[in-house]
Amino acid sequence: xxxxxxxxxxCGNQVGQQLLHSLLCDAQDGQRxxxxxxxxERFFHQDTHGELVARAVLIDMEPKVINQSISxxxxxxxxxxxxxxxxSQKQGSGNxxxxxxxVHGPAHREVVEELVRREVERCDRLSGLLAMMSVxxxxxSGVGTYVTQCLRDVYPKSFILNHLTWPYGTGEVIVxxxxxxxxxxxxxxxxxxxxxxxxxxxxxxxSQLLNIKHISFADVNSVIAHQLGSVLQPALTADSxxxxxxxxxxxxxxxxxxxxxxxxxxxxxxxxxxLASMAYSSFSWPSxxxxxxxxxxxxxxxxxxxxxQVRPPAAAERSRSLxxxxxxxxxxxxxRGKDVYSAETAGFEDPALYSxxxxxxxxxxxxxxxxxxNKYEKSATLVxxxxxxxxxxxxxxxxxxxxxxxxxxxxxxxxxxxxxEDFLDSFSSLEQVISSYKELR
Amino acid sequence: xxxxxxAVSVEVKQVIAALCRLLAATGLECxxxxxxxxRAKFGGGPAVEDQFWQLLANIQQKCGFVSCExxxxxxxxxxxxxxxxxxxxxxxxxxxxxYERGGGEGGEGERFSSKDLLLALGWLLATGTxxxxxxxxxxxxxxxxxxxxxxVNHRLSTELPLDSASVRRLQWLxxxxxxxxxxxxxxQEERTCLLHAVSVASLPSSVSPSSTDQSSTLLRKxxxxxxxxxxxxxxxxxxxxxxxxxxxxxxxTDPVHKKPTVAPNGRAARCHHGYCGLEKLDDxxxxxxxxxxxxxxxxxxxxxxxxxxxxxxxxxxxxxxxxCPPRLPCCPLAYRLQTERPVRHSSPPVDGxxxxxxxxxxxxxxxAVELLLQTEALLLERRGRQRLxxxxxxxxxxxxxxxLVLIPP
Numbered sequence: 078x079x080x081x082x083x084x085x086x087x088c089g090n091q092v093g094q095q096l097l098h099s100l101l102c103d104a105q106d107g108q109r110x111x112x113x114x115x116x117x118e119r120f121f122h123q124d125t126h127g128e129l130v131a132r133a134v135l136i137d138m139e140p141k142v143i144n145q146s147i148s149x150x151x152x153x154x155x156x157x158x159x160x161x162x163x164x165s166q167k168q169g170s171g172n173x174x175x176x177x178x179x180v181h182g183p184a185h186r187e188v189v190e191e192l193v194r195r196e197v198e199r200c201d202r203l204s205g206l207l208a209m210m211s212v213x214x215x216x217x218s219g220v221g222t223y224v225t226q227c228l229r230d231v232y233p234k235s236f237i238l239n240h241l242t243w244p245y246g247t248g249e250v251i252v253x254x255x256x257x258x259x260x261x262x263x264x265x266x267x268x269x270x271x272x273x274x275x276x277x278x279x280x281x282x283x284s285q286l287l288n289i290k291h292i293s294f295a296d297v298n299s300v301i302a303h304q305l306g307s308v309l310q311p312a313l314t315a316d317s318x319x320x321x322x323x324x325x326x327x328x329x330x331x332x333x334x335x336x337x338x339x340x341x342x343x344x345x346x347x348x349x350x351x352l353a354s355m356a357y358s359s360f361s362w363p364s365x366x367x368x369x370x371x372x373x374x375x376x377x378x379x380x381x382x383x384x385x386q387v388r389p390p391a392a393a394e395r396s397r398s399l400x401x402x403x404x405x406x407x408x409x410x411x412x413r414g415k416d417v418y419s420a421e422t423a424g425f426e427d428p429a430l431y432s433x434x435x436x437x438x439x440x441x442x443x444x445x446x447x448x449x450x451n452k453y454e455k456s457a458t459l460v461x462x463x464x465x466x467x468x469x470x471x472x473x474x475x476x477x478x479x480x481x482x483x484x485x486x487x488x489x490x491x492x493x494x495x496x497x498e499d500f501l502d503s504f505s506s507l508e509q510v511i512s513s514y515k516e517l518r
Numbered sequence: 519x520x521x522x523x524x525a526v527s528v529e530v531k532q533v534i535a536a537l538c539r540l541l542a543a544t545g546l547e548c549x550x551x552x553x554x555x556x557r558a559k560f561g562g563g564p565a566v567e568d569q570f571w572q573l574l575a576n577i578q579q580k581c582g583f584v585s586c587e588x589x590x591x592x593x594x595x596x597x598x599x600x601x602x603x604x605x606x607x608x609x610x611x612x613x614x615x616x617y618e619r620g621g622g623e624g625g626e627g628e629r630f631s632s633k634d635l636l637l638a639l640g641w642l643l644a645t646g647t648x649x650x651x652x653x654x655x656x657x658x659x660x661x662x663x664x665x666x667x668x669x670v671n672h673r674l675s676t677e678l679p680l681d682s683a684s685v686r687r688l689q690w691l692x693x694x695x696x697x698x699x700x701x702x703x704x705x706q707e708e709r710t711c712l713l714h715a716v717s718v719a720s721l722p723s724s725v726s727p728s729s730t731d732q733s734s735t736l737l738r739k740x741x742x743x744x745x746x747x748x749x750x751x752x753x754x755x756x757x758x759x760x761x762x763x764x765x766x767x768x769x770x771t772d773p774v775h776k777k778p779t780v781a782p783n784g785r786a787a788r789c790h791h792g793y794c795g796l797e798k799l800d801d802x803x804x805x806x807x808x809x810x811x812x813x814x815x816x817x818x819x820x821x822x823x824x825x826x827x828x829x830x831x832x833x834x835x836x837x838x839x840x841x842c843p844p845r846l847p848c849c850p851l852a853y854r855l856q857t858e859r860p861v862r863h864s865s866p867p868v869d870g871x872x873x874x875x876x877x878x879x880x881x882x883x884x885x886a887v888e889l890l891l892q893t894e895a896l897l898l899e900r901r902g903r904q905r906l907x908x909x910x911x912x913x914x915x916x917x918x919x920x921x922l923v924l925i926p927p
Binding site for chain 2: 269324327334337432433435478482
């Protein structure tokens with residue numbers, strides 16, 4: 078049961094490469110036969126020489142990043158990308174979503190579909206498609222959205238998980254909010270779940286937890302790959318009956334995103350420490366889970382600066398909205414490492430954490446694996462469908478709306494065929510998402 | 519549907535042959551020859567009738583409409599006919615002869631013919647009996663099939679809470695089911711692939727077949743034949759239904775129907791079930807929304823109901839599917855509004871219910887048009903109000919944003 082990764086645009090190709098690399102490094106580490114086999118089957122296939130080839134398709138409108146990713150994978154000596162499983166052009170999308178969605182996407186639809194189809198046919202059973210991209214630029218967001226739309230058409234019954242990297246709030250691209258709004262509004266209709274990493278949060282993790290002085294994109298990407306990898310690496314789930322789950326995307330989506338109005342997932346991991354100090358650190362499950370729970374309810378993405386004052390509201394206070402408390406719709410807790418079966422997860426089964434209309438039994442699931450992940454003796458990752466992304470989403474939509482109200486840069490979009498009506502549609506559908514999450518209690 | 523008669527008759531013969539092959543492949547023992555179908559259409563006589571009685575009995579027995587073995591019953595043919603009639607009645611086929619003849623016996627053939635049996639067969643096929651037979655047979659033949667348990671009929675409480683939390687919960691559960699369904703589908707696909715691999719790998723061993731191999735090969739062949747027969751049938755099914763239409767037409771224009779409808783014993787036993795049955799059958803053939811059946815009564819000329827209305831409906835080939843919910847329940851579709859159809863032949867009013875002026879619940883064409891116009895005006899007005907409200911809301915939203923000037927689009 079395998080996952081086909083579709084890497085789109087600069088960010089998607091970099092993060093995707095890093096993710097596959099860390100998954101394989103982790104699976105190769107030490108004596109972990111069962112997990113290793115499951116992980117390899119999930120993300121790689123073997124060619125005739127026994128070499129591991131990623132079940133991935135690389136798509137970008139510029140060749141540079143794709144070439145880098147391919148050569149980096151090959152240099153590792155452990156795995157490589159398929160020789161013909163990439164597609165690039167000479168001209169980028171110029172950070173314009175409309176250019177990617179209306180021009181580049183449709184122009185190369187057949188090639189891209191063919192690439193994905195080849196990878197899908199190589200799988201004994203397709204667990205789903207993982208599309209990775211950023212929302213700020215033009216290719217990842219525009220072409221990525223278009224490709225997701227094509228994938229939905231071609232594989233209507235497969236699970237499609239979109240991994241999105243949200244830009245820095247301070248701005249990488251002047252029209253990033255436009256691109257983000259258009260991407261999110263479209264993906265909300267197409268994707269089964271949208272897993273989000275915010276650059277700001279990841280940057281903070283790099284600087285405060287990992288003590289990196291000059292943070293590069295590679296550092297940011299490796300944090301994302303670590304968190305995402307701990308979600309996607311095989312684990313024992315309730316449905317998997319003692320063997321490593323063979324349906325990662327399906328189980329993730331079924332556990333978290335059954336409601337069509339709630340598809341935004343955030344990830345938080347604990348612990349995250351610099352490699353150098355790992356040898357001197359020891360962790361206990363109760364402390365890790367206590368921190369992680371507080372991170373969840375206070376909506377903190379790091380174990381530093383947690384607001385310990387936040388408490389779940391009592392039943393009587395439910396109707397009032399407490400701004401600081403983060404209500405969850407559903408959570409998946411993934412525990413990996415030593416003594417994992419002794420970990421007590423009752424703290425996450427508190428009904429007060431969840432909406433009134435879903436019981437904790439339905440809203441909370443635990444995946445476990447006794448195999449440590451990425452050199453951490455014990456680690457816990459929480460994938461949460463909660464109000465956590467409400468604030469950044471709100472400010473993203475607000476920013477785009479401010480620009481739209483003065484019609485700034487709109488002509489850059491209309492000239493490629495995205496009308497003001499399309500913008501308004503996107504705004505209204507995201508406003509609906511925001512209001513759904515706001516009223517979650 | 520207007521083709522040359524010769525071409526149609528050749529084609530029909532092949533199509534009926536396809537149906538016969540399929541019926542035989544589903545394991546029915548008493549399938550009449552294709553020629554008997556044609557003869558049945560034109561009142562083939564007792565020999566043909568008997569064949570169809572047997573076929574209907576066989577089908578009902580396989581599908582479990584009748585629980586006991588008809589042929590083993592005392593009374594032989596009579597009993598069998600009674601059981602068939604009872605079985606047909608259970609499936610919702612309420613033809614006259616079922617009531618009048620006590621299951622095909624009694625009133626000695628003045629109104630009953632093999633055509634009625636043909637129509638009954640048409641009814642059974644149209645209500646999904648064929649698929650039922652097919653499924654049963656496939657389950658018998660395909661040993662690799664993991665039988666899905668028949669869906670449990672969850673009774674929902676009639677007092678469903680309608681607050682938003684319950685709705686959300688319901689939406690979540692529906693989504694959850696959908697995801698489960700997808701997972702199951704992908705499992706099924708994987709299993710199919712594996713089975714294919716296994717069967718391909720085991721092919722060379724069939725060079726020296728053991729007895730079990732032989733039997734499983736035979737089963738597999740039967741299964742392939744069955745599925746092939748079904749596919750062939752599906753491709754040409756349309757022609758069969760066109761032909762069935764002509765049987766219905768023939769039945770309606772049949773002189774026996776012009777006889778006075780008072781029963782010999784004098785009581786007003788002439789029940790209209792037969793026409794309901796026909797009408798239902800015809801509606802199924804036409805894939806009409808069942809709602810329109812009632813509206814079929816709203817005809818100024820009662821004689822037009824049987825011929826004019828149905829023919830008019832038939833000429834329209836792209837009709838909404840059965841599941842299509844009617845938006846405006848009281849407005850009949852346009853093609854049903856042409857009430858003044860030329861009547862091909864006169865026949866007396868079938869029963870009191872149909873005769874005379876339109877019933878109180880009916881609508882004339884002009885009334886319907888008026889109603890539609892009213893509805894349209896209402897909807898337009900509602901749309902206007904909604905637009906205005908949206909605009910105001912948008913402006914309020916913009917007003918709340920500080921230092922911002924709205925330039926309306």
